[in-house]
Amino acid sequence: MLRVENLCVNYGGIQALRGISLEVPEGGIVTLIGANGAGKSSTLRAIAGLVRNKSGSVTWKGKNITGMQPERVLESGIALCPEGRRIFPHLTVLENLRLGGYSCKSRGEADAAVERAFALFPRLRERSWQKGGTLSGGEQQMLAVGRALMSSPELVMFDEPSMGLAPILVEEVFEIIRQINKEGRTVLLVEQNAFAALKIADYAYVLEVGQITLQGKGEELLNDSRVISAYLGG
Structure with missing residues (x-):
């Protein structure tokens, strides 16, 4: 449904994304996890047309939307729920x-x-x-x-939806994301709460310094010793 290929994004002299590739299948929940500054938000912003990519491509339902204006991306069926709420x-x-x-x-x-x-x-x-x-x-x-x-939207992208929320509200937010998915919407989730994100993800990618270093089914990464050590407090 959504395909990102060899995406590179720069902010001035800083290379935020270093040629990442990922896929989001229709009807699934895909999550990106990683530390602050790993490039998670930059990925969503590039897909949404809010930042320009240096190279690489974004394909949505077979159509190249690389560099498309944000309002056109929204009209095509992709919506972003931004970090920090921005209401x-x-x-x-x-x-x-x-x-x-x-x-x-x-x-x-x-x-x-x-x-x-x-x-x-x-x-x-x-x-x-x-x-x-x-x-x-x-x-x-x-x-x-x-x-x-x-x-x-057909695809909803969530950028750090649990940020700043009490634990009981975090559970509620992730239940809402599950419900949205069950209603037929595809989800791409960026989240620092790796445990909660991996629990609901069909597939997951780990971003480190602008590169994808691990990927696999959510349940597999939840039990991966490298992920446990780096992100789950193991």
């Missing part, structure tokens, strides 16, 4: 959601997308009038996920 704090929950649905072709389509978000996150319905900045951290993460789903 609009001075807008209400409902206004945040409607901004996520700007590509909807009609008011009815947008209204239906809002209802789907509220069905997934009943707490957002209760707080639809509240400013985004007044929500708790967990509620803001729900809003960020709901906003990403407004365009009815």
